[in-house]
Amino acid sequence: MVTAPLLFEKPCGTQVTIQNWSLAALAWPEDAGEAPKTGTLNVPFQGVDVRFPVRLKPAPDRPGELCLSGLSGRQRETLALFYRSLLSGKMASSAEVITSLDTPLDLVPMEETESEKAATEKPSAVRTLRAVLNVVVYMALALAIVGVVGQNILTNLNRIDIQHGRVANVTTEVQALADGEVKYVNVTAGQAVEKGDVLVTLRNRKGEAELNKAKNLLGPAKDAHQAVKDDLTRLDALTQELDPALRDAGLALLFESYLPKRRFEDVNTRFQRIASNTPAAAAPYDPAVILRSAILKERDIRAVDVKKRRADVLGRRDFVQSTQIVAPANGIVREVLISKGQFLPRRTPVLTFETDEMRQTVGWVSEKFAETLYIGMPATIGFNTDGTRQRLTGTIVDLQADNNPQRPGEYGILVFVEPNDLSVTDARAQLRVGAPVNLEASRQTFPRLKRWISSRTAPDA
Numbered sequence: 266m267v268t269a270p271l272l273f274e275k276p277c278g279t280q281v282t283i284q285n286w287s288l289a290a291l292a293w294p295e296d297a298g299e300a301p302k303t304g305t306l307n308v309p310f311q312g313v314d315v316r317f318p319v320r321l322k323p324a325p326d327r328p329g330e331l332c333l334s335g336l337s338g339r340q341r342e343t344l345a346l347f348y349r350s351l352l353s354g355k356m357a358s359s360a361e362v363i364t365s366l367d368t369p370l371d372l373v374p375m376e377e378t379e380s381e382k383a384a385t386e387k388p389s390a391v392r393t394l395r396a397v398l399n400v401v402v403y404m405a406l407a408l409a410i411v412g413v414v415g416q417n418i419l420t421n422l423n424r425i426d427i428q429h430g431r432v433a434n435v436t437t438e439v440q441a442l443a444d445g446e447v448k449y450v451n452v453t454a455g456q457a458v459e460k461g462d463v464l465v466t467l468r469n470r471k472g473e474a475e476l477n478k479a480k481n482l483l484g485p486a487k488d489a490h491q492a493v494k495d496d497l498t499r500l501d502a503l504t505q506e507l508d509p510a511l512r513d514a515g516l517a518l519l520f521e522s523y524l525p526k527r528r529f530e531d532v533n534t535r536f537q538r539i540a541s542n543t544p545a546a547a548a549p550y551d552p553a554v555i556l557r558s559a560i561l562k563e564r565d566i567r568a569v570d571v572k573k574r575r576a577d578v579l580g581r582r583d584f585v586q587s588t589q590i591v592a593p594a595n596g597i598v599r600e601v602l603i604s605k606g607q608f609l610p611r612r613t614p615v616l617t618f619e620t621d622e623m624r625q626t627v628g629w630v631s632e633k634f635a636e637t638l639y640i641g642m643p644a645t646i647g648f649n650t651d652g653t654r655q656r657l658t659g660t661i662v663d664l665q666a667d668n669n670p671q672r673p674g675e676y677g678i679l680v681f682v683e684p685n686d687l688s689v690t691d692a693r694a695q696l697r698v699g700a701p702v703n704l705e706a707s708r709q710t711f712p713r714l715k716r717w718i719s720s721r722t723a724p725d726a
Contacts, residue, residue: 266292267351272307272314288341288348290330291321300331308347315343425637427628427644427680427704432696435624436599438614439590445469447607452616454600458592465590465603465615476581483574490567496522497560504553516552523559596620624692625662626682628704635678638664638706644682647703650695657684661706680706 271283273291285292293300302321307314317340324330336344445467452464496519503519506512517529532552540547548554599617603609626646630638638661646657663681668674682704684692696702 266290267348269347269351270309272309274305274307274316275301276303288333288345290324290327290332293329293331295329306344308343317343423708425630425634425706425708427630427682427706430626430628430646430702430704432698432700432702433625433627433681435622435698436617436619437593439464439593439616439618441465441467441590441609441611441613441615443467443469443472443584444611445472445609447603447605447609450601450603450605452598452601454598456598458596458598460592460594462592463589464592464598467589467609469585472581472585476578476585479574479578479581483571483578486567486571486574490564490571493560493564493567497557497564500553500557500560516556519556519560520552523556523563590615592618594620621689623683623687623689624696624698626659626684626696626702626704628680628682628702629667629677630680631677632666637708638678638680640664643707643709644680645703645705645707646682646684646696647705648696648700655695658686659684680704682706 266285266287268285271286271291273281273283275281281294281297283291284294300321300323304319304321305316306319307316309315317336319333319340320335321331322334324332446469447465448468449466450464451462451466452458458464499515500519503512503515506515513529513533516533520527520529520532529552532550532555536547536550536552539550596619599619601616603613603615609615640661640663642661644659644661646659648655659682661680662683663679665679665681666676667679668676684696687695
């Protein structure tokens with residue numbers, strides 16, 4: 266709609282200013298009351314109003330708008346001239362106004378003239394030959410489209426070609442977990458192993474030296490702990506000694522070991538004095554009680570030290586044993602990459618290993634199939650063995666977003682297809698790692714269509 270004032274005169278003579286209008290409808294002002302069905306529309310042209318009657322009817326899908334109906338060709342041309350001048354910003358000339366008023370477009374005959382009718386009624390051999398040639402060319406093009414393009418369309422309705430198909434490399438590299446020297450290589454290429462089997466034994470000289478050092482520290486710690494426990498047993502025996510002289514002599518020796526800063530004679534003298542004056546309060550001051558507390562404290566310290574050193578030995582032993590490289594799962598050793606006596610830094614590849622899992626094939630498709638492909642979708646694997654073409658049924662087991670292997674930087678989807686009816690041994694025999702294969706995913710269009718037709722045509726239960 267354009268914004269320009271038009272005057273609309275109601276049958277009662279009241280004039281309404283229309284601000285927004287188009288060639289098809291008027292926006293009736295809300296304050297103008299109910300719109301009539303008929304009236305007179307005034308179109309201003311350079312100070313002159315062009316008036317003509319119009320009929321109005323509500324727009325079905327635009328509230329507040331009234332459609333113009335019953336306009337003649339002359340009236341529409343006049344209104345269109347004003348409309349174009351508003352859009353272009355150019356004032357219409359007087360000649361254009363007069364032309365629009367004097368040209369009754371609705372009265373111009375649109376049928377053929379007599380000369381045109383006569384020309385079409387006269388057959389022409391050239392026109393006939395041309396029509397025949399056009400028909401032949403169009404038929405040939407149609408046959409080519411159906412034969413070439415149509416064949417691909419029908420085929421693609423039920424399948425998706427997966428590009429760059431190949432047997433996936435299911436081998437993995439086993440690495441050294443720590444620095445070490447190869448002591449023994451326990452496997453050879455092609456050997457079957459089970460999970461946990463030792464593949465390579467490494468010698469970690471630094472780790473072994475630290476283990477021996479930890480063992481050497483553990484022995485004295487255990488001896489010291491045992492000595493404290495022996496002293497505690499000796500103390501228990503001294504408390505049962507009836508001879509006071511022997512008892513005091515033994516306690517004095519233990520005092521020198523566990524309480525070197527306190528003299529046994531001073532402690533014993535104070536105990537004797539308190540015992541003679543207040544026997545009930547003398548027990549905590551007994552040299553045997555004080556000595557027992559000190560020995561128990563020392564025993565606990567020695568026990569913690571032994572525990573700590575034993576844990577250190579076990580940890581270093583586990584570290585030394587961890588340098589042994591074991592099979593991560595059941596499978597076959599494909600290639601040994603190291604030799605005996607070789608020093609291996611940490612994370613050095615030691616051998617390649619293939620687990621006892623079904624071999625897969627992998628291919629690439631464009632990202633436009635992201636909403637079409639799904640895990641579990643049927644597929645086929647085609648390959649050639651000794652000149653014989655073979656096809657296996659398979660299933661899509663994984664989908665991964667990745668780049669096109671042949672076009673770096675081009676985004677797409679890696680499709681992993683696993684054969685259905687092969688054992689692990691047969692798959693290894695038929696699907697050589699890295700061998701090219703032809704992969705196709707089945708859309709199941711025709712089976713789904715058949716099931717749909719069957720469900721529609723089946724009689725109601």
